[in-house]
Amino acid sequence: MKIQNSLKLFRNLLFALIIICPVIFSSCYTDYTLETDNYDVVGSFYNPDYNFNNVNDYYLIDSVIHRDGGTITTDYDNTILSTTIANLNALGWRRVTDSTGSGVVVVGTFVTSTTYVVNTGSGCWYDYWGYSWCYPYYGNTYDYSTGTVGVAISDLRNSSASNLPIEWIGVGNGLIGQGGNTTSRITTSINQAFAQSPYLKKP
């Protein structure tokens, strides 16, 4: 009798384990509902094989590249260029007008935008026994656009006919048209990209 009870208990527990398994492996992420201004993100990335100590001068492409085909306003182009110049000069770089000289890198700036569509629509999944578990449509479909401001450093000596490798890139990404002073957000992002790249500083 005891063995039968034990086996019954074991079967029930095994059944419970199988039921729980989908819960165990499901993702569980708190939604921190980051505010609009909180969406401003700055990333900087470098080529680990490139020695920034070998270059001291920069040639700046004096127009901002609009990678979205021209739908983004050019109102902030001067802010992007002047902030980039200020940061490079502060780090000890020297601006030159000839991109082909020795120890010269080419600096380009760009803007682009991306639209995201989020749809938490209804759907169903099926459990081990073939029951379908359906969740309703919560009406949470929404879209948002982010803009990216970027500064890139390239070295023409490493370029090929079809390829201009980027040795360093700093990007600021944030929501477009919602909250905050745009000029200030752009300036802050570019400043931060350089600030978190100490290897760019000249002795």
Place this chain on the structure above:
Amino acid sequence: MNKIKLFALTVFLTVFIFSDSYSQNMTGKGAYLASLEYNATFNMGQASDYLSTPGFWGGSMEIKSFVQKNISFGILIGNNVISEEQENGSTEVKNGTITGPQARFINYAPVMATVGYFFNKGKSKTVPYIQANIGSYYVQQRLQVGANIIDNDNWHFGIGPQVGVLFNVGQNVAIVLDARYNYAFSSGEPIGNTDNNSYSFINANIGLAYTQ
């Protein structure tokens, strides 16, 4: 604070006053023990560097079968959730840095085989035990920076020594307290600027066990 004291007092009274049976058969040959536990999670080492906040959302379930007196084999599964928000965080990634308001997440889902030894002399209502766990962890790591999300989900081989104690409260029911060290060996590519994607953390657990 008063609620915590009241809870502690209730547990104490339950265990030491209303207990009415010994644990002779609780860990005897042929017995089964199933437990459901609440887990608190504390990251260590590299995992703590990424996310140092303790996690208080977690649970685990164990089934143990006593093949010999005081020796059990079993299964352990669980899920532990940790997250934190940093208003102005900075994360080192491969060849770069990402700065901004960010949220960091780690979910641990252990699936382990267990072998345990119970120090049960038959006349005590309190039964300490030690246990070795071996198996795998499904680790879901996420870095959310603004609207950008980087996921790092991998299965890891892992081990987890555990010590605990059962308080027999009668009617085949026991309160279980235990602590478990977990180590998930490196697997997959890490988010951070390192080649090692291993995780280590400690669980402090309390729960109820049912024996048959």
